[in-house]
Amino acid sequence: MSGQRAIEILQSVFGFPGFREGQDQAIEAVLDDRHVLAVMPTGAGKSLCFQVPALVKGGLTVVISPLVALMQNQVAILKLSGVKAVTINSGQSRDENVAAWRAAASGEANLLYLSPERLMTERMIAALKKLSPGLIAIDEAHCISQWGPAFRPEYEDLKHLKNLFPDIPIIALTATADPLTREHIADKLFDRDAEIIVTGFDRPNLHLTVEMKVNWKKQLLNFLEGRDNESGIIYCLSRKKTEETAQMLQDQGYNALAYHAGMDQESRTVNQDRFITEPGIIMVATIAFGMGIDKPDIRFVFHTDLPGSPEAYYQEIGRAGRDRNEAVVHMLYGLDDIRMRRTFIENEGGGEERARREHQRLDALLAYCEAPECRRRTLLDYFGEQIEACGKCDCCNNPAETVEGDEVGRVILGVVEATGQRYGAGHIVDVITGKSNEKILQMGHDSLSAYGSGKAHKAPQWRGIIRQLVAAGFLAIDIRGYGALVITDKGRALVKGDTAFRYRLDVVQDRAKTSRVARASRPAIEVNREAEGLLQHLKELRLQFARERNVPAYVIFTDRTLIDMANKRPQSTGDFAKVHGVGEAKLRDFAPTFIEAITHYQSMDAIAIH
Structure with missing residues (x-):
């Protein structure tokens, strides 16, 4: 009966004829009072997985969301659909927040949106217990795993919800969680007692391209040629670079705006509203911009700097092409990016265990950047999804020059094997290049036959080859251990001579190639x-x-x-x-x-x- 009611609400309230993959499964579990972790790609309709059950169940549903903009947009959408939803947040006046609470407490509102900081106070928890909500939803649940306790400790505190509200189902939703992150979320929130629904991560309408950084301003301007009327996001690492880039584009005649956390709230709001409502605006931003943005016609996302992890990258590129039409995501990266990211991790202050995990995530993103073949396959493999070559990335459309690498591959695999598959890339490179340091001497690795055999190449070249061995599946990073390199079945086949390995040389795409890749296969909008x-x-x-x-x-x-x-x-x-x-x-x-x-x-x- 509840399933039929869910379909009726989907059609009458939201105007959709039927559920997408995974939605009905998640909704059925919640209506059966089971905990759920739903991992669905951006634009797959995650919000309906708690909004529809909220209306079927009646009473109050509490939704936990990380950003004010995200909450306000969701509430606005629900109100226009005839659903009574409210939010209590720092962007509203005290009178507005009091009115919102009264609506929730009186039963007038069906959904109450709160930040973790608003929710996880003794006063709010006590007040909500008196209302006996029927459902708790945690949006952007990957934040529980990826935002350190030192950053937003209330996200860590969400693990107490299952005990504070023992008879209430909890649904956690995200578009960005690799297998280990999924385990971490399920362990924290549910003691692993939850139904985990994963519908896939592929966004086939996104064209993925990566380019070695040489002259980033020129490379950016080359990319933007012919895009005067397109909406897009350009991500920069620093606030200063964000403002300088926006000014440069304005000087070149582009309709560009800046957005970063150092701007006053009014300026940020004005620029965000213009970007969302007006066509053809380019937003130049730090990562402070994006999570609450659901603009459907973003045609490109351009990273001038390397993101911090595959999850962050996937989240940021996921803002493009939500209307399901073709969009392009283009990243520049260089050695300075890698050094800077390593420095950020070491200076974060989140503890040794967190630093280790973040270094491993960065290693995985570098493997994506170094991918010698299908880039999408490398990215999705990180999230535990296997696909065939996509034909929609730069590696598929314009393969980089590669060279035969069987012998150098065997040298690396031999050192990994000889050292017990217990060390990361740095130590393996030190052995191959003949470095004499305390660890090598203490472990006796200077006596290995391969010690110093790779002096003809510099350490960065060996590191690049190792990253490509990881990307191609000959080596894997033990993310549950300490980032050690381990040999896969494919790697053992290379050692035996049963398969081949080729690696790409570092290249920068010329202007014509960048233009071709950036505009490849984009169909006209789906309108007569x-x-x-x-x-x-x-x-x-x-x-x-x-x-x-x-x-x-x-x-x-x-x-x-x-x-x-x-x-x-x-x-x-x-x-x-x-x-x-x-x-x-x-x-x-x-x-x-x-x-x-x-x-x-x-x-x-x-x-x-x-």
């Missing part, structure tokens, strides 16, 4: 050619509604909804109800105006033709 003008007209109408309500444009209707509307050209409320993403509330509030606009456009179009 004769409906393209109407689509733009509908976007302008949507923007008017968004400005009147002070919400992002996609909160009114997503691009996918407008495309479906432009293609179907509904002439009645019955027709309008069949448009993707139109529930009963939006049918009531927006159908008459949009139908009138469509009818008027068609009549003007007919006059123009005749």
Whole structure:
């Protein structure tokens, strides 16, 4: 019965005909009062996994979210869909927060959005216990594992929820969790007593490209040629670089804005709102920007610097192409990036164990950067998902020059084997290049036959080859141990001569190649050619509604909804109800105006033709 009610709510409130992969499984488990960890790719509809059960169950659902912007956007979307949702956060006045709490306490609101810091206080916990919520949802659950206790300790405290509310199901959701992170979250939140649902990580509409950093300003400008009217995000590591880059692009005629945590709140809000509501704006930002952003038509994400981990990278590129049309993600990286990232990890102050894990994550991202073949396959392999070569990354479309590496590969594998598969890349390189240090002398590794056999190459070259052996699956990093390199079955096949290894030389793509890769295979937007003008007209109408309500444009209707509307050209409320993403509330509030606009456009179009 509850399953049928869930379908009815999905259709009547949210305007979707059926559940996507994993949604029905997660919803069924929650309605059966089981704990759930759901890992779904960006844009797969994770929020519905707790919003639909909240409406089926009735009563109050508490949603824990890390950012004010994320909470406010979700609440705005729900209200326009006719769902009573509120948030208590630092971005609101005291009177607004008091009103929100009264709505939740009186039963007027179905969903209450809180930050971990707001939730994990004795006073709030005691107040919520009196209300007996029916469900607790933890959004962006990877933060529990990836944000150190020193950064936001309340995320660590969420592990107490299962004991504080023993009879209430908890659902944790994320798009970014490798197998070890999933285990860590499940252990912390549920004592491993939860249903884990993983639907995959692949975003096939994203074109992945990586380039060695040489002249980053020139490389960025080359990439942006012809993108004047596209929305995109450019990530920079520092606040200073963010502002300088935004200014450089403005001087070049681009509509670029800056965003970082050092700006005042009003400036950040103005720039964020412009980016979300206006077309063709480039946001130059630090990682302070993004988690609360759900702009569907971001056509590119460009990293001027190396991110901190595969999870961070995946999270950041996931902001592109949420409308499922083609988008490009391009990263520059160099040796200075690697050094800086290592320094950040060492200076973080999160303890030895956390530093070890972060170094391992960085190693995995470097393996992605060094991938000699399909880059997407390397990235997804990190998250435990295997695919065939994608044909949509730079390694597939423009393979870099590679050289035969069987012998150097066997040398490295031989040293890994001889040293007991207990050491990381640094020690293996020290042995091969003949370094004389305390560890080598103490372990007697200076007596190995391969000691000093690789002096013809410099240490960075050997490290690059090792990263490519990891990327190609000949070596693996023992992330549960201490980052030791271990030989895989494929590596043993190389030792026996049953397979071959080739490695890429460090190259920088020339301007023509970068242009070709960046624009490869991008299809036109999924709208009938004769409906393209109407689509733009509908976007302008949507923007008017968004400005009147002070919400992002996609909160009114997503691009996918407008495309479906432009293609179907509904002439009645019955027709309008069949448009993707139109529930009963939006049918009531927006159908008459949009139908009138469509009818008027068609009549003007007919006059123009005749």
